[in-house]
Amino acid sequence: MACLASRGAAGVGRARAIVLLLGALGGVPQTQAGLFDDDEARRQLKDLAIKTNERLDTVAKGQIELANQIQALREENARLRGQVETLTYELESARKRQQDFYVDLDGRLRKLEPQIAASGDPRPTEDSRPASEAPRKAASDPAAETREYEAALNLFRANKLKEAAAAFDGFAKAHPDSALTPSAYYWLGNAHYALRDCKKAIDAHRVVVGRWPTNSKSPDALLNIATCQQELADAKGAKGTLEALVVKYPDSAAATTARQRLKK
Numbered sequence: 001m002a003c004l005a006s007r008g009a010a011g012v013g014r015a016r017a018i019v020l021l022l023g024a025l026g027g028v029p030q031t032q033a034g035l036f037d038d039d040e041a042r043r044q045l046k047d048l049a050i051k052t053n054e055r056l057d058t059v060a061k062g063q064i065e066l067a068n069q070i071q072a073l074r075e076e077n078a079r080l081r082g083q084v085e086t087l088t089y090e091l092e093s094a095r096k097r098q099q100d101f102y103v104d105l106d107g108r109l110r111k112l113e114p115q116i117a118a119s120g121d122p123r124p125t126e127d128s129r130p131a132s133e134a135p136r137k138a139a140s141d142p143a144a145e146t147r148e149y150e151a152a153l154n155l156f157r158a159n160k161l162k163e164a165a166a167a168f169d170g171f172a173k174a175h176p177d178s179a180l181t182p183s184a185y186y187w188l189g190n191a192h193y194a195l196r197d198c199k200k201a202i203d204a205h206r207v208v209v210g211r212w213p214t215n216s217k218s219p220d221a222l223l224n225i226a227t228c229q230q231e232l233a234d235a236k237g238a239k240g241t242l243e244a245l246v247v248k249y250p251d252s253a254a255a256t257t258a259r260q261r262l263k264k
Contacts (some may be wrong), residue, residue, distance in 0.1 A: 002239070018147055142179075145171075149180045165191035182212040186221055198228035219245060219254035 152167030168188035172181050189204030205221035205228075212218060222245040229238035242258040250254050 022116070103229060145178050145180055146174055148175075149178075149184060152184070153187065156187055161194050163189050165195065182208050182215040182217055186217040189221065189224060193224065198232050201225075202228045213248070217251035219249040223254040223257060226261070 060064055102222055110152045148167075148171055152164055152171055155164035155167055168184045168191060170189065171178075172184045173183055175184075178184075185204050185207045189201045189208070192198075192201035192204060202225050206226045208221040209218050209225075216245060226238045226241040226245070229235075229241060239262065242262050245252075246255045248260070
């Protein structure tokens with residue numbers, strides 16, 4: 001009996017040992033699985049960090065490139081603004097020089113106008129003038145007329161175009177028979193043209209050509225009429241005016257310009 005009991009106790013011990021061994025063996029896969037999960041998570045985190053850094057680098061590079069483009073556009077804009085300001089100044093200076101040139105030319109031509117008028121300007125004679133106008137002629141003051149005319153011309157030279165147009169118009173109406181009246185109408189036309197009113201410019205220049213066809217400004221007045229007609233899209237009228245200019249004043253500088261335009 002003692003022997004049987006001893007054998008039973010030994011069997012129980014072995015069973016317990018087996019159970020413990022199986023338990024120990026059963027825990028190994030769980031530990032390995034835990035270790036495997038941690039490594040995979042670390043790898044995924046590392047990959048995610050690498051991708052994030054790559055994206056951040058791409059965004060940073062894009063921002064730097066965009067900033068460089070913006071800076072380049074600013075510099076180009078500044079350069080273009082400088083060019084516009086320079087061209088505006090040069091244009092204004094050229095227009096001022098042109099006005100000064102015409103004003104100087106006007107002064108030189110006025111010195112010749114008395115001779116031209118004496119040789120054939122169809123102005124009314126003393127016998128044909130109504131008696132009611134005699135006092136006005138007697139009361140005329142050439143020096144005062146010259147000052148008034150010069151004042152209008154100075155307004156034009158100063159680029160005060162509206163004031164100049166009003167001054168020339170007032171002079172022409174106040175002194176219809178003055179030797180300076182053809183020039184006043186001529187500059188009135190130029191002032192209207194500079195104000196972009198071609199219709200009024202044409203009307204003023206036509207007065208010069210119609211009333212004083214032998215005046216030194218008539219060829220230029222015709223040329224200005226043709227220029228205005230072209231800007232008004234009246235190509236046929238402009239061509240007719242240029243042809244008339246060449247026929248009436250073939251030796252004038254305006255006729256030379258007219259021939260050049262007709263060739264185009």
